[in-house]
Amino acid sequence: MKINTVRRHLRESFKSLGRNGWMMFASASAVTITLLLVGVFFVIILNMNKFASDIENDVEIRVHIDLTAKEADREQLKSQIEQIGQVKSIKFSSKQQELRDLIKTMGNDFKLFQQDNPLYDVYIVKTKQPTDTPKVAQKIQKMDHVESAIYGKGKVESLFHVLSISRNVGLVLIIALLLTAMFLISNTIKITIFARRKEIEIMKLVGATNWFIRWPFLLEGLWLGILGSILPILIISSGYFYLYRLVAPRLHNQFIQLLHYGPLIYGIDGLLLLMGVFIGIWGSSMSIRRYLKV
Incomplete structure (x- = not known):
């Protein structure tokens, strides 16, 4: 494609945005609302998945060793446990340490057991x-x-079952929301292109190729996607920043934590931008197809 042709397509796409301001505003608004919902839902689902992982990783087996077992017996038992393929780690806690932990958790009343543990x-x-x-x-x-x-x-089996269902439901809802977003935005862009069908028909009749007609619309979809993703990115970034500052200190030293602001938000912002661009271009491509058959 020649440089002059590229410039023409870019110029026409910007002119079209200005000429069809209200329709472009409607399309960009549809992108904004949809991506905002998708972004908020992603933040919730990813944090719920983090909570689920934290809870699962907190599950442990406490192996009470027979009171008559000698040190050699304990070492032999440790060796047998380590040979189990699914075992990740094994840590020894003496009964004295167990009593100290119990006193720390339950109070000084349990100091009475220090004489006879x-x-x-x-x-x-x-x-x-x-x-x-x-x-x-x-x-x-x-x-x-x-x-x-x-x-x-x-309780553990029930917990794993509930967490598995929650993850599957979250995945299904995300997919359903994305499909709904693509459908709504495609229809909105289709209305925009329908209002300009005469322009497309005239260009076809004077000999313009399909791609020559299509490129300005694809670029419009690109700009709409970018414009529609800016507000959701700003809202979700600032909203999660204040939420993280408010909630994270209260969860300090707890076994569940919010996802760190930086990695989560940068990832979601990039995802929303890519989704906006993809949905805008895809919506324009699907919507203009029928009007190219003149």
């Missing part, structure tokens, strides 16, 4: 995949010198 030495086991926790706990429970392998049986 009734607690167990414990191995704290984490699996590579949190969903493997029940299977690993069952294997450990059958080993020698194991009093019990506790992981929250029943």
Whole structure:
């Protein structure tokens, strides 16, 4: 494509935006509203997924070692647990440490047990995949010198089931919202192009090629996508910035955390810009196709 032709297409696309100001405003508004909804939904879903991952990673197996087990028995048990393929890490906590943690959590009343500590030495086991926790706990429970392998049986399985459903529902909703956005924006742009069908027909009748006609409309879709994505990017960036400053300190030292501002927002901003450009160009391309058949 020649430089002069490129300049002509760019010039015509900008002129068209000015001539059809209200229709362009309607199209850009449709892009803005849709991308704003998509962006907000992405922020919510990604943080929910982060919460789910934090909860899953907090699941652990507490292996209570038999009170009669000697040090050699404990080492042998540790070796057996490490040989389980799904095990990620194993940490030893003595009964003295367990009592200190209990006093710190529950209060000084439990200092009475310092003279005669009734607690167990414990191995704290984490699996590579949190969903493997029940299977690993069952294997450990059958080993020698194991009093019990506790992981929250029943509750953990229910938790994993709920988290799995939440992720699947979130994915379906995102896809549905994106398809709805493309449909709405395509129809809005189609109305814009319908108002200019005579212009397209005249250009065809005087010998213009399909791509010569199509390029200015594709560029209009590009500008509409960019314009429509600016406001959602600004709103979501500033909104999440203030939300993060408000909520993050309150979640300090908690096992669930908000996603860090920078990586999340930069990713979503780039995604919204790309989506705006893609939807604008795609909508223009789909809408103009029927009017090129003269």
